[in-house]
Amino acid sequence: MRAVRQIKQAKKGNKEALLQLIMADKDAYYRLALTYMGNEHDAMDAMEEMIVLLYERIHQLRNEEAFGSWSKTILVNVCKALLRKRQRLVLVEDLSESAEDELDSISRSRTSDPYKTSDQQMHLQELLQQLNEPQKEAIQLKYLHDLDYAAIAGLTEVPVGTVKSRIFQGLKKLRELYGGEADE
Amino acid sequence: MNNIEERLAEEKKNIDSITAPDDLEMRLRTALDRAPLRRTKKTVPAIWTAAAAIVLFIAVLGTNYPAFAYYGKQLFGFDAVISGTLQDLNDQGKGQPIEEKMTLDDGTELTINGLMTDANQLILFYTLFNPQGISEEASSSIFSPARITGFLTDSFVETGISQMNDEHTEVKGTYTFEPVSPFAKKLTLQFRQQLPGNQMKDSELTFAYDPNKAMQTEVKQHIRKTLEVDRGTINFQSITATPTMTIIKGYLSIDNFDRIRNAMDGIELIANGKPVAQVGSGSQSSYTGMKFDIRYDALPSDLESLELVIKEFVGYRKLDRHISLPSPADQPVLLEDKELWVKKVSATSRGIEITIATEQDVMLDGVSIEADGENIPLNTTLNQYDTKLPDGTILKERTLLFDTSVQPEQLIITGMHYMKPYNRNIEIPVD
Numbered sequence: 001m002r003a004v005r006q007i008k009q010a011k012k013g014n015k016e017a018l019l020q021l022i023m024a025d026k027d028a029y030y031r032l033a034l035t036y037m038g039n040e041h042d043a044m045d046a047m048e049e050m051i052v053l054l055y056e057r058i059h060q061l062r063n064e065e066a067f068g069s070w071s072k073t074i075l076v077n078v079c080k081a082l083l084r085k086r087q088r089l090v091l092v093e094d095l096s097e098s099a100e101d102e103l104d105s106i107s108r109s110r111t112s113d114p115y116k117t118s119d120q121q122m123h124l125q126e127l128l129q130q131l132n133e134p135q136k137e138a139i140q141l142k143y144l145h146d147l148d149y150a151a152i153a154g155l156t157e158v159p160v161g162t163v164k165s166r167i168f169q170g171l172k173k174l175r176e177l178y179g180g181e182a183d184e
Numbered sequence: 185m186n187n188i189e190e191r192l193a194e195e196k197k198n199i200d201s202i203t204a205p206d207d208l209e210m211r212l213r214t215a216l217d218r219a220p221l222r223r224t225k226k227t228v229p230a231i232w233t234a235a236a237a238i239v240l241f242i243a244v245l246g247t248n249y250p251a252f253a254y255y256g257k258q259l260f261g262f263d264a265v266i267s268g269t270l271q272d273l274n275d276q277g278k279g280q281p282i283e284e285k286m287t288l289d290d291g292t293e294l295t296i297n298g299l300m301t302d303a304n305q306l307i308l309f310y311t312l313f314n315p316q317g318i319s320e321e322a323s324s325s326i327f328s329p330a331r332i333t334g335f336l337t338d339s340f341v342e343t344g345i346s347q348m349n350d351e352h353t354e355v356k357g358t359y360t361f362e363p364v365s366p367f368a369k370k371l372t373l374q375f376r377q378q379l380p381g382n383q384m385k386d387s388e389l390t391f392a393y394d395p396n397k398a399m400q401t402e403v404k405q406h407i408r409k410t411l412e413v414d415r416g417t418i419n420f421q422s423i424t425a426t427p428t429m430t431i432i433k434g435y436l437s438i439d440n441f442d443r444i445r446n447a448m449d450g451i452e453l454i455a456n457g458k459p460v461a462q463v464g465s466g467s468q469s470s471y472t473g474m475k476f477d478i479r480y481d482a483l484p485s486d487l488e489s490l491e492l493v494i495k496e497f498v499g500y501r502k503l504d505r506h507i508s509l510p511s512p513a514d515q516p517v518l519l520e521d522k523e524l525w526v527k528k529v530s531a532t533s534r535g536i537e538i539t540i541a542t543e544q545d546v547m548l549d550g551v552s553i554e555a556d557g558e559n560i561p562l563n564t565t566l567n568q569y570d571t572k573l574p575d576g577t578i579l580k581e582r583t584l585l586f587d588t589s590v591q592p593e594q595l596i597i598t599g600m601h602y603m604k605p606y607n608r609n610i611e612i613p614v615d
Contacts, residue, residue, distance in 0.1 A: 013221065015216045015217070015219075018216070019209070019212055019213055019216060020386070022212060023208075023209055023212075026204040026208055026209075027202070027203050027204050029204070030202070030203070030204035030205075030208065031199050031200075031202055034202065035199070040205060044205065044208065044211055047208065047211070047212060048211055048212060048215035049215075051212045051215055051216055052215055052216065052218075052219045055216060055219050056219070124191050124192070124195055139192070143189070143192035143193070143195070143196060144192065144195055144196050144199050145199070146196070171188060171189075174188045175187075175188050
């Protein structure tokens, strides 16, 4: 119950407590920001903006248990606002140059067949690109960030049913695109 | 399993191997620090309610609370880490034994042996024991206190001192904290343990505390005197003398306070005609101006007279000196009564560099050079180190950089910040 106390302290305006709350789960926040922003530089900017917003708004948080999804929703909104501001979409090209580079270099260092892996990732990103934005987002959050339906619903501000249908439809389309071999 | 989900799972593995950059904590901390303090309407009345309750409590209990007679016990085994005032107090049995134990993650046993508290600070006595041995490095990292919390209490750590025994199995030490509330009956020590792999773990240990065993404040009164100095005012607000320490608090409103290091050193506290040793000073800026405190050792028990003497403090003097260059390197130029050595003038790829030396407390202001009839202001100052004169005086040597390549004819100085003797006294009445 340490987290709850830290949240209470953070609500009283304790900056250090807030910082420690984020640091305790820093990789998850960072990965989320990276997925949206596409590169480390912008992801870090988004996290800076997030923590300032959290600090300004945390006293409005009613339910301490919800800190995780609440703060992630704010992060996602910050990312989207930044992307909008820059009038820029994260396209396949961008991803292959930035985030993909990062993913590639990591996978290269760990797998025996780097070309195969990066090829596959490229393929996956390309496939995701064929989906509409909400479907792609929902699938990324569910499968790449391990969030449950309720959390995704909160993050994307739509009902749980919508999230489920987006994921279902998205997967269905991916399977179609992926070709016959996807049939079991 | 079907292929798409497999592919997504693979991608997730890749994403999971990404970790946040190391400088994330620093970046977030900086961003937060820059965020203006939040003021919530809700908390203000809560504070006032608490304040009203405290006032009521004080009115009822008055100053009686610490006056209950207390015959304490000595905390043994700390002679190596305490001396002077603290040792005397420990010998008189002013400590409060706690003896609360806990096993840390690496197997080391932590014992909070006792406390010594008063209105200026809390001193925590602790022991770390591990028959397997404690490394020098681990002695500070496996147990690093951050704060003590409790009823109306949130006190940050201030200083710490410890010593290892010859066998490297036991560390004994003390940490000092900001004072705790006289209404706290239980205190929680919050500390961090470093785990293998650079992980930090927050831990805590709660123990009972008896505020009646706090030592009584000997002198606590307002000073409320303002002293004019060259570039502003020093406002002395209060003095709080307890058996462990004496703290003078006040406000500064001075433009050039930060121009000279250790400016507070020139403020002495004289008790019964003898100076009391200064143990530290600090300042912090806040919305209401810059707050400062100066800490001195405890006051003598038979106090008859008390005064603050501002022997010297940051001052400013206007100058209008034009020094012809080059100036002899072995002869100082006099700026009123302060000496200035112009050691070297050279043209480098960065511009014109002039190496000068002054006494420790002198900082020049409005520096420029005249070259080819043109006035070129100081660009920046490079390197600063101490040099010694044959007579032992320590000088501060640094290099001034000017953005030009023309050999200068004159060095122009229009002012200096320095430690100026003020010799002003403020008497503090003693009842």
